[in-house]
Amino acid sequence: MVRVLRFGIIVLALALAAPITSDAAKPQRIASLNVCTDQLVIALAERSRIATVTFLAPNPDTSFYYREAKGLPINRGAAEEVLALKPDLIVAGTYTTPATTALLKKLGHRVELFDPDDSLKRMRKNIRRMALLLGESEKAEQLISNMDRRLAAVVQAGMKQQPVAVIFRANGFTMGKHSLINDILTLAGFRHLSAEMAMDQAGFLPLEKMIAADPALIIFGQYKPNHPSIAHQLLEHPALKSLLASRAGGKSRDSIIIPSNLWNCGGPFIAEAVEMLARKHKTLSRAGVSP
Amino acid sequence: MTSPSIALKDERRPVSFAVLATALTLCIVLLFFISMAAGPVSVSFLQILASLKGEDQALVTIIIEQIRLPRAILAVTVGATLGLAGAALQGLLRNPLAEPGLIGVSGCAALGSVIMFYTGATAVFALALPLGGIAGALIAVAAIYGLAGRESSILTLVLAGVAVNAFAGALTTLALSLSPNPYAAFEIFFWLLGSLADRSLTHVYLSLPLMAIGWILLLTMGRALDALTLGEDTARSLGFNLGRVQAQVIIGTALAVGAAVAVSGVIGFVGLVVPHLLRPLVGYQPGRLLPISALGGALLTLAADIAVRYVMNGPELKLGVLTALIGAPFFLYLVLQTRKALR
Numbered sequence A: 001m002v003r004v005l006r007f008g009i010i011v012l013a014l015a016l017a018a019p020i021t022s023d024a025a026k027p028q029r030i031a032s033l034n035v036c037t038d039q040l041v042i043a044l045a046e047r048s049r050i051a052t053v054t055f056l057a058p059n060p061d062t063s064f065y066y067r068e069a070k071g072l073p074i075n076r077g078a079a080e081e082v083l084a085l086k087p088d089l090i091v092a093g094t095y096t097t098p099a100t101t102a103l104l105k106k107l108g109h110r111v112e113l114f115d116p117d118d119s120l121k122r123m124r125k126n127i128r129r130m131a132l133l134l135g136e137s138e139k140a141e142q143l144i145s146n147m148d149r150r151l152a153a154v155v156q157a158g159m160k161q162q163p164v165a166v167i168f169r170a171n172g173f174t175m176g177k178h179s180l181i182n183d184i185l186t187l188a189g190f191r192h193l194s195a196e197m198a199m200d201q202a203g204f205l206p207l208e209k210m211i212a213a214d215p216a217l218i219i220f221g222q223y224k225p226n227h228p229s230i231a232h233q234l235l236e237h238p239a240l241k242s243l244l245a246s247r248a249g250g251k252s253r254d255s256i257i258i259p260s261n262l263w264n265c266g267g268p269f270i271a272e273a274v275e276m277l278a279r280k281h282k283t284l285s286r287a288g289v290s291p
Numbered sequence B: 001m002t003s004p005s006i007a008l009k010d011e012r013r014p015v016s017f018a019v020l021a022t023a024l025t026l027c028i029v030l031l032f033f034i035s036m037a038a039g040p041v042s043v044s045f046l047q048i049l050a051s052l053k054g055e056d057q058a059l060v061t062i063i064i065e066q067i068r069l070p071r072a073i074l075a076v077t078v079g080a081t082l083g084l085a086g087a088a089l090q091g092l093l094r095n096p097l098a099e100p101g102l103i104g105v106s107g108c109a110a111l112g113s114v115i116m117f118y119t120g121a122t123a124v125f126a127l128a129l130p131l132g133g134i135a136g137a138l139i140a141v142a143a144i145y146g147l148a149g150r151e152s153s154i155l156t157l158v159l160a161g162v163a164v165n166a167f168a169g170a171l172t173t174l175a176l177s178l179s180p181n182p183y184a185a186f187e188i189f190f191w192l193l194g195s196l197a198d199r200s201l202t203h204v205y206l207s208l209p210l211m212a213i214g215w216i217l218l219l220t221m222g223r224a225l226d227a228l229t230l231g232e233d234t235a236r237s238l239g240f241n242l243g244r245v246q247a248q249v250i251i252g253t254a255l256a257v258g259a260a261v262a263v264s265g266v267i268g269f270v271g272l273v274v275p276h277l278l279r280p281l282v283g284y285q286p287g288r289l290l291p292i293s294a295l296g297g298a299l300l301t302l303a304a305d306i307a308v309r310y311v312m313n314g315p316e317l318k319l320g321v322l323t324a325l326i327g328a329p330f331f332l333y334l335v336l337q338t339r340k341a342l343r
Helices: A003-027 A035-044 A079-083 A098-106 A120-134 A137-156 A180-187 A207-213 A231-237 A240-246 A270-287 B003-008 B017-037 B047-052 B058-091 B105-118 B128-149 B153-180 B185-191 B201-219 B222-228 B230-237 B242-264 B272-281 B286-311 B319-342
Strands: A030-033 A050-054 A089-093 A111-112 A165-166 A171-173 A202-204 A219-221 A254-257
Touching: A003 A089, A035 A050, A035 A089, A035 A111, A035 A120, A035 A137, A079 A098, A079 A137, A079 B153, A089 A098, A089 A120, A098 A207, A111 A120, A120 A137, A120 A171, A120 A202, A120 B319, A137 A180, A137 B286, A165 A171, A165 A180, A165 A207, A171 A180, A171 A240, A171 B185, A180 A270, A207 A240, A219 A240, A231 B047, A240 B058, A254 A270, B003 B286, B017 B272, B017 B286, B047 B058, B058 B201, B058 B222, B058 B272, B058 B286, B105 B128, B105 B185, B105 B222, B105 B242, B128 B153, B128 B201, B128 B242, B153 B185, B185 B319, B201 B242, B201 B286, B222 B230, B222 B242, B230 B242, B230 B286, B272 B319, B286 B319
Parallel strands: A030 A050, A030 A089, A089 A111, A165 A219, A219 A254
Antiparallel strands: A171 A202
């Protein structure tokens, strides 16, 4: 009985002490093995606590916080690179580095895996979970409420029409119904072509099919023509230019470039993509695009 | 010594040249229209005719004129190039296994184009793409000629081709791997297996004039190649300057194959299969085989390029996969035949 009581007291004491000690328990050597966990770690934790981020983190093509990532030790997802840094928390994607994360777990490291942000809902969940792991929940809530304020402003601006938009990347790669990009397009007031074509997560949209579907807005990613590829050459196909210039059906068509670092990963920065799209929505509506 | 002499023993009567040429041309015209109708978006023949006549039909016209038309044109021109170059090389080298793909000419043309394209040279100067292909092809033909020589055995030529192909393939892979564009490395499939998917009229304009010069150089070699079947000495005594003949075939092949590969990647075996199937029909005369092979190559490539659109969903099967599936067993058959003949 005394032992049970003593145990109870200890548990109680620990529980009471928890909020006070949590700061010291915050992971101090965080290793991130995925470009999307990189974003959340950089957004939430102080720089001094980040042991390593991926090589994609300092690259503006893939990473929103590329400036902040400059100078941080980088990894290419190999276990050796991470082990040498003696991390106390390893965060990674579910699918991107399975062999490495399995090995690190086996060696007794604390590894937390994150599912890809395939919806706004999952994105919020991932932000909050990361915040909890890093002991930065307060900061996360602040970032989320800032983002929500921006998103609400866009939705409030009111959108009667719902023109069809399509995201068209190198090789005709596009995102489907279960994707963060789909949710963002919906939020900005667009119908999403590939989702309506019953594409699930992502896939390839043949150029012909895209032209026949006649979207009002084609969304391209940023592309550097000084490093050409056949995959990107498709985005310069004369047929696309003809489609955008066509006035068939009394309709005007337009295109926009959304830098892929604004929405490839989830994070508070997606608000910027939503705002860019909402502005485009406004000009399309003014030009009298039929839905 | 090699197969043309065996071939001459065949007593089958050749089909009339005019009938054969007309039949092949009609088949090409038919397949050309089928090619225009084939694709993920269904388009009727009436729409095709209306588009080609210039009656505006808005978006369908864009698909027909800017995606399918260049594709069908390139299938014909690239296919004709490969058939013609195969027949010409077989005639010049008097070797039944000479083929632009097998002896490494196409592989080196791909290397030349890859270097021009991925370094960004073509973005500055568009013609750099076919010119790179032609330079690569020229180096390959010259290397093969140097390695195997014109009096070489069938085996030496094929082995020299293996070496040139391996080297060109390795350098192409290296060049693609060094590109900072992450997609480049995957494009090894395009360059080594060829495709006509999503090509545009720009590719037609870039390649067609250079290919046409190559065709003229090769097609005018008919009588010289006929004479060569009788041996070099006889050809010389008939008044042919062998040095000029060699130079013209080599330059013609390099121009046509280099420009073709620059826009289509390496499409193998067309130059092997087509001349062999058609040779008996022209009475084993290399001169007559040249134009007939060009037509046959166009026909085979058109047919294969229609078929690849229906094999799978998503990104298409590469054209070279299909031509290799037909061509590789055929190559083996030819090797066995040649061995039998040499025995």
